[in-house]
Amino acid sequence: MQTMKVAICFVVAMLGSAVTDMAGECDMAGFYLELGCTPVPKADNSSICPDAFTCPDLHPNSTMCYYRGAPYGERSTIPQNLIKNPCSLACRCRVSNGEPQFDCAAVDCVETFNSDLQQCVNTFELDSCCSTGTVCGTDAIAKLKTCDVDGKTYKEGQIFEPLNTRKMCIxxxxxxxxxxxAYCRDINCGLEIHYQNKILDNCAPIFSGKVRDCPIGFQCPSTTSKVIRGLNLRSSTAECVFGNLRMTVGDEITVDEKCMKCSCxxxxxxTCVTQNSC
Known part of the structure; x- marks a missing residue:
């Protein structure tokens, strides 16, 4: 029995590690996992990166707001202990013109306005949105311990995101x-909080460069949106939904922004990606 318990714990640990690696190493994985979607593994198990995800009904009732599967009516507030993003505070549901969305309290971090301070290091705590302290002066900074991560050196109390992870560390x-x-936490983009109505309307997340980071916005369908058929090299049967349009893997969708490419x-x-070179 003890051997069986050890084996089960090992499997659970491996699964947890796989999910963590997937979020940091696979395109769109962090986006889907935050929404509670389930990965569809490759048939040949050639990679941990899935070809598609299966998502729950994110909006069973269009007149309600939803966060992590729980419904919130007009003026209802998400309990703060349930919110996984420390920068999202006092988030309340609002339904306007049939569009549900959350309104949250604005958070202004002092370091945003004092980013040019000389000889100072802003320090953070793991669950803080803004810096919680400042170390100034050459001698004081020299006494801080350092962390060498991905070719960069960080001072004690500074935040960083290790490559190929979906983590924020201190x-x-x-x-x-x-x-x-002990010193890292999962990055939560607050997708349902900040883009509630966009997700309801089957809009497409926009990424600047890496499709493993948080989206910078959403592209929604317009009257001029058209599907450009492409090659489904993976022979995938899964479909993308963009508004009322359905697409297969390899298809693209026309958008007004010439420096952005949106595809299934x-x-x-x-998925929409901005073209920096453009």
């Missing part, structure tokens, strides 16, 4: 190069 004296819950890559959401 440099501490205990940093040993591994992503540990990892269903069911269309």
């Amino acid at each position: 440099c501490t004296g205990d940093w040993n190069g591994t992503v540990d819950n 890559n990892v269903p069911p959401f269309v």
Whole structure:
């Protein structure tokens, strides 16, 4: 019995690690996992990165707001202990013209306005949105311990995001190069909080460069949106939905922004990426 318990714990640990790696290493994985979607594994198990995801009904009732599967009526507030993003505070549901959305309190971090301070280091705590302290002066800064991560050096108390992870970490004296819950937490984009109505309307998340980061906005359908049929090289049967349009993998959708490409890559959401070179 003890051997069986050890085996089960090992499997659970491996699954947890796989989800973490998937969010940091696979396009759109972090986006879908935050929404509670389930990955559809590749048939040949050639990669941890899925070809598609299966999502629950994110809006069973269009007159309600939803967060992590729970419904919120007009003027209802999400309990703060349930919100996974420390920068989202006092989020209340509002339904206007049939469009549900959450309104949250504005958070203004002092470091945003004092980013040019010389000889100072802003320090953070793991669950803080803004900096919680400041270390100034050459001698005081020299006494801070450092963390070498992905070719960069961070001072004790500074935040960083290790490559190929979906984590935000804080440099501490205990940093040993591994992503540990003692000084790292999952990055939560607040998708349902900030883009409630966009998700309801089957709009497409917009990414600037990496499709593993948080989206910078959403592209919604217009009267001129058209599907450009492409090659489904993966022979995937999964479909993307963009408004009322349905697409297969490899298809693109026309948008007014010439420096943005929107296509069906990892269903069911269309993915839009801004072209920096343009």
